[in-house]
Amino acid sequence: MIAEVHSTAASAAEEQAFLAGVRRFVAEYVLPNTREWEKDRLPDDVFKRCAEVGLMSMVVPKSLGGGGLSCVAYAEACRMLAQGDPALSMNVAAINALCLAHLVDLSTPEQRERYLGPAMKGDLELAWGLTEPDAGSDARRVQTVATPIEGRPGYYHLNGRKMFITNGGRAHMIIVIARTGEKELSAFFMDTDQPGFRLTGRIPTIGVQASWTAQFELENAVGWHTPCTFEQATGFLFRGRLGIAAMALGIAEKAHELAVEYSKQREQFNRRLCDMQSVQNMIADSEIDCNAARHLIREGAEMYDRGEPIVKQASMAKLFASEAANRVTNRAIQIHGGRGMTFDFLVEKLWRDAKLTEIGEGCSEIQRMVIAKQVTR
Numbered sequence: 001m002i003a004e005v006h007s008t009a010a011s012a013a014e015e016q017a018f019l020a021g022v023r024r025f026v027a028e029y030v031l032p033n034t035r036e037w038e039k040d041r042l043p044d045d046v047f048k049r050c051a052e053v054g055l056m057s058m059v060v061p062k063s064l065g066g067g068g069l070s071c072v073a074y075a076e077a078c079r080m081l082a083q084g085d086p087a088l089s090m091n092v093a094a095i096n097a098l099c100l101a102h103l104v105d106l107s108t109p110e111q112r113e114r115y116l117g118p119a120m121k122g123d124l125e126l127a128w129g130l131t132e133p134d135a136g137s138d139a140r141r142v143q144t145v146a147t148p149i150e151g152r153p154g155y156y157h158l159n160g161r162k163m164f165i166t167n168g169g170r171a172h173m174i175i176v177i178a179r180t181g182e183k184e185l186s187a188f189f190m191d192t193d194q195p196g197f198r199l200t201g202r203i204p205t206i207g208v209q210a211s212w213t214a215q216f217e218l219e220n221a222v223g224w225h226t227p228c229t230f231e232q233a234t235g236f237l238f239r240g241r242l243g244i245a246a247m248a249l250g251i252a253e254k255a256h257e258l259a260v261e262y263s264k265q266r267e268q269f270n271r272r273l274c275d276m277q278s279v280q281n282m283i284a285d286s287e288i289d290c291n292a293a294r295h296l297i298r299e300g301a302e303m304y305d306r307g308e309p310i311v312k313q314a315s316m317a318k319l320f321a322s323e324a325a326n327r328v329t330n331r332a333i334q335i336h337g338g339r340g341m342t343f344d345f346l347v348e349k350l351w352r353d354a355k356l357t358e359i360g361e362g363c364s365e366i367q368r369m370v371i372a373k374q375v376t377r
Contacts, residue, residue: 009061010068018054018067022077025053030084037210038349041170042088050092051122055081059096059239060104060120064112071239071304075246075297082250086353087210089250090360093243094166095119099126101236102175102187106228111189115173127171127214129190130234131164137366139177139234142185146178146223156180156188158196158221166360168214169202176223177233185230188223196221207352238310240361241318242300248318248325248357249293255325255350256286259332273335282331289324296320312374319367322357329354 010018029049037043050056058074060066069077074096081089103116118124135141144160158178168174176190190197196219203213226233260283263274273279300313329351333340340347358364 009070010073014067015069015073018069019073019076019080021053022055022080025049025055026080026084030081030088034085034210034346034349037085037087040210041212042091042210045122046088047091047095047125048122050088051120055092056095056122057100057120059101060116064104064116066100066104066120071242071301072298074239075242075301078243078246079250079253079297082247083254085210086247086251086350086356087208089247090208090244090356091167091211093247094128094240094361095126097240097243098128098236099175101239102128102226102228102233106187106226106232107189108227111224111226115189119173124173125167125171127165127167127174129162129165129168129174129176132160132162136164137363140185140230142177142179144176144178144218146180146186146188146225149222154225156223156225158188158190158218158223161200161215161217163215164203165214165216166211168216169199169212175226175233176218177230178223185233187226187228187230187233189226190218190221190223194222205356207349207354207356237361238314239304241314241367242297242304242310244357244361245293245297245300245314245317245321248321248354249290249297251350251354251357252286252290252293252321252325252328255329255332255347255354256283256290258345258347258350259283259286259335263335279335282335286328286331289328293317293321293324312371315362315367315370315374318357318361319364319371322354323364325354325357326351 047056054067057066058069062068078089078093081092103112119126130139132142144158146156146158149155149157158176172192174190176188177185178188180186198217200215200217203215205213263279264272266273296317300310300317303313304310332347333351336345336347339345
């Protein structure tokens with residue numbers, strides 16, 4: 001049985017102070033290191049440093065030692081982080097919306113006692129394991145099997161394969177979605193420091209390269225069952241989609257900012273680029289894209305904070321913001337011209353990072369399907 005958690009929320013002043021701290025953290029630590037991190041991975045102490053700013057406990061109620069922040073503040077933090085390093089934003093968004101939220105809402109007191117405190121301090125790194133070689137958008141195709149361990153109530157053997165797992169290569173505990181019956185799926189806390197877990201490799205990606213995206217195999221790995229249904233576990237994806245939408249917006253805003261700055265400095269045919277109508281059209285379109293995405297995300301976050309369903313709104317925000325980020329970063333490269341295709345300018349990295357937002361946490365095609373079903377039901 002899931003224990004009831006009585007949330008205490010942060011005040012408006014506390015949230016403003018938190019966001020001011022995130023803004024400084026991004027300016028002083030994240031953005032200056034984003035190129036260096038891309039060469040290898042996020043540094044070993046990055047989540048501890050995030051925890052010091054309050055980024056590893058955003059969705060955790062104050063009654064459990066967390067920040068008790070609103071969804072609006074969560075989205076704002078993800079947006080700011082993406083302006084500094086999209087890979088870090090993606091990791092922080094997923095850990096909060098999927099992993100920490102699961103610990104808060106769908107775990108036993110014993111499970112929270114073991115994992116929640118260390119996770120909020122950044123000492124225990126987390127990941128969420130759903131995707132498999134044959135189960136991506138169609139999540140119900142998960143083939144990893146969970147079998148009860150005789151004599152150990154609540155514990156199961158997990159057998160299967162997972163891939164494209166954000167932070168999976170460095171996580172100390174992974175929340176694994178596995179099949180408990182022909183039609184039933186559930187979630188399990190699985191420590192990676194055990195013989196049954198075998199990391200089979202890091203998956204190189206063209207964008208968000210600093211994130212350790214992993215694939216692994218499970219052979220009689222021991223998992224601790226969390227008291228939930230598949231629908232409850234995957235329900236966290238809705239707030240998660242707002243986080244990825246905010247990540248996309250942060251990417252777009254940074255690329256737009258860089259493009260505008262460059263257009264003011266660069267001259268061709270005795271005119272600044274920003275004085276040319278063709279460039280002005282691109283700048284105007286990017287401004288509209290960013291503003292529209294901002295409003296969709298804000299609306300979805302406010303709805304969540306009011307306790308309203310956000311299935312449609314989260315998908316609309318994620319769909320529009322991700323596709324807008326790809327349009328804006330593409331225009332930013334176009335404005336930079338040939339220089340935009342070199343590693344000397346950050347817009348090329350933002351362009352590569354933006355693509356992930358159209359795929360992760362439900363691709364654009366899935367979002368359109370969700371929206372249409374909500375409209376026509």
